[in-house]
Each structure stands twice: as C-alpha cells, then as structure tokens.
Amino acid sequence: MSAEPRVVVHPDKQSLADAAAARLVTAIIDAQTRRPEAQLALTGGSMGSAIIASLAKVPGRSAVDWSRVRVWWGDERYLPAGDPDRNDTQNDEAGLSALGLDPAKVHRVAGPEVSENAEASATAYAQTVREHGQKAWDVVLFGVGPDGHVASLFPHHPAQRISDAIAVAVHDSPKPPPDRVSLTFECFDRSHEVWFLVAGDDKAEAVAAALAPGTDRWDVPAAGVRGTDATLWLVDADAASGLGSPD
Numbered sequence: 428m429s430a431e432p433r434v435v436v437h438p439d440k441q442s443l444a445d446a447a448a449a450r451l452v453t454a455i456i457d458a459q460t461r462r463p464e465a466q467l468a469l470t471g472g473s474m475g476s477a478i479i480a481s482l483a484k485v486p487g488r489s490a491v492d493w494s495r496v497r498v499w500w501g502d503e504r505y506l507p508a509g510d511p512d513r514n515d516t517q518n519d520e521a522g523l524s525a526l527g528l529d530p531a532k533v534h535r536v537a538g539p540e541v542s543e544n545a546e547a548s549a550t551a552y553a554q555t556v557r558e559h560g561q562k563a564w565d566v567v568l569f570g571v572g573p574d575g576h577v578a579s580l581f582p583h584h585p586a587q588r589i590s591d592a593i594a595v596a597v598h599d600s601p602k603p604p605p606d607r608v609s610l611t612f613e614c615f616d617r618s619h620e621v622w623f624l625v626a627g628d629d630k631a632e633a634v635a636a637a638l639a640p641g642t643d644r645w646d647v648p649a650a651g652v653r654g655t656d657a658t659l660w661l662v663d664a665d666a667a668s669g670l671g672s673p674d
C-alpha cells in the first residue's frame with residue numbers, strides 16, 4: 428500500500444528547509460516511540476544539506492535521542508572519504524556531525540580507498556542495511572534533479588531496473604561525478620515516509636511531471652517512490668509554479 432503524494436508549499440527555500448527540519452525532528456521523536464531506533468536516509472544536493480543546517484537550529488531537537496538514530500544515505504558519490512564532493516562530506520559540513528549521533532550508527536558508503544569498485548561498495552552497503560536497517564526506513568529524504576532524478580536513479584538509466592538488490596553501482600551518471608552507489612527503488616519502497624525536498628523554478632517542470640497522473644518512473648524517477656504511510660512533496664513556491672492551484 429502506498430500513500431498518495433501530498434504537496435506542502437513553502438514561501439522560499441529557507442522556510443522550506445526550516446519547516447522540513449522541524450517536521451523531521453517530530454518524525455524522529457514519533458519513530459522512537461514505536462521502535463528502538465529511528466532509521467533515516469539522507470540525500471545529497473543543496474536541499475540535503477540545507478535541511479541538516481536547519482536541524483541544528485530546531486528548538487525541539489534536544490527531545491530526540493540522537494544516540495538512537497541510525498543514519499544512511501540514499502546515494503553517495505563513489506569518491507574517497509572526506510572528498511568535498513561526497514554527499515556525507517557536505518552533510519557533515521552542514522552540521523550533521525554536531526547533532527550528537529553515534530558515529531557507529533552513521534553508515535557511510537565505502538569509497539575507492541576501501542572498495543575496489545562501486546559494485547563492491549554497493550554490495551557492502553546492502554549487507555550493512557540488511558544487518559542494521561531493520562525492515563523499513565522511517566523517513567527517506569530526496570532531493571530532486573531538474574530531470575526528475577532522485578538519489579542516483581536517473582531517467583532511462585539501467586540502474587533503475589536492478590531488482591532483488593538493496594543497493595546498486597551507478598556508472599555514467601549524467602550528473603557528475605560519473606560513478607555512484609544508490610539504494611534501489613525496491614529498497615526505497617520499504618519506507619514509512621518519503622519526503623521530496625525541492626526548491627527553485629528550475630525544478631518546476633520535474634515536480635509537475637512527477638506528480639502528473641500516469642508518469643512512468645523510467646522517465647521521471649521521482650514519480651516512482653512512495654511511502655507506505657506518507658509521501659510528502661515539501662516544495663518552495665518556485666518549485667510549485669508548474670502545479671495547478673489546489674482545487
């Protein structure tokens with residue numbers, strides 16, 4: 428069962444990041460009343476870091492037991508640890524490391540200094556998910572590209588079609604760098620809540636396409652992921668400009 432998408436429009440990118448961060452604090456607190464650990468999958472891109480920077484300012488964040496939050500990445504660039512172009516490096520710089528997480532519960536995708544190739548890195552990450560990911564993500568965060576990609580699942584890219592796998596190596600990514608590791612649609616489908624964080628008029632077409640009835644995820648990957656409990660499109664006014672007015 429998947430939850431119908433719900434759109435929440437915010438005035439601008441900063442209010443989107445701030446409101447989404449407050450919403451995330453509440454979601455984590457709620458998840459921790461249901462399970463020992465909250466399972467959170469982060470995203471790269473500007474919104475992925477913007478929400479983390481805002482998290483550090485949420486007054487209620489101290490109500491979260493951060494030692495019981497397990498953090499993953501929906502995708503990662505296949506680059507050495509600490510590389511400035513890695514999603515986790517950018518998220519760290521945005522404030523992730525200051526939240527009080529247990530480093531042993533922050534699962535970073537292995538880079539070339541550890542795994543011989545992206546395939547081996549994807550296999551290792553999938554194994555870690557099996558060991559510690561429980562059965563479902565409480566919240567998966569996605570940025571959305573102008574082409575409608577999410578994580579490192581791009582339009583018409585064969586990586587979309589990998590099934591029976593939790594993570595996949597992605598090569599020839601249209602968004603640099605070319606080599607990445609991404610969780611799969613099959614893995615993302617095990618999410619209680621899926622949140623798309625989208626700002627900017629350059630995303631308006633992708634947002635409208637992803638929300639249009641009948642859009643195939645092969646063409647617009649963002650159309651292909653829904654949470655079992657909630658599917659939220661948290662957007663700013665510019666990114667929503669391609670949507671009709673709410674009836």
Ligand SMILES: O=C(O)[C@H](O)[C@@H](O)[C@H](O)[C@H](O)COP(=O)(O)O
Pocket residue numbers: 470471472473474475502503504514569570571572576577578579602
């Ligand atoms: O590794 C990546 O590049 C990201 O995971 C990617 O999926 C990103 O979230 C989108 O490209 C949106 O990025 P922006 O929010 O910066 O537009």
